[in-house]
Amino acid sequence: MYYAIMSQDIPNSLSLRMSARPAHLERLEALKSEGRLMLAGPHPALDTPDPGEAGFTGSLVIAEFDSLEAAQSWADDDPFVAAGVYESVVVKPFKRVLP
Structure with a gap:
């Protein structure tokens, strides 16, 4: 199933984002x-x-995982989380309808 990982940054996160971006993109x-x-x-x-x-x-990341727990675990291990970029992260099941 697909899951939507919706993350909210802390204020002024750009420098933290840039330092963790290569590792973040590698996982994607x-x-x-x-x-x-x-x-x-x-x-x-x-x-x-x-x-x-x-x-x-x-x-926003929408990706396929075996379970909500697996999606949450993947989100929790994001380099942006470790770097302090995100203020909050919400993971929800996602049903693709269109296109």
């Missing part, structure tokens, strides 16, 4: 290579694809 690439990643990306702080110094306010 692993999900992608396993065919389990539906989509992933950050929420820009401004209404533009490149918010510059304003940074990001959070992230």
Whole structure:
């Protein structure tokens, strides 16, 4: 089943994000290579694809896991969590309807 991992950043998280980004992307690439990643990306702080110094306010990952517990465990092990980027993380089952 798919799960949505919705993360909210702490204020002014950009420098923390940048330091943990390579390890964060490596884990997403692993999900992608396993065919389990539906989509992933950050929420820009401004209404533009490149918010510059304003940074990001959070992230969304939708990926396939065996269970809610497995998805939560994967989310808990995210390098952004270890680096203190996220203020909160919510993991919920996700049912794809369209497209």
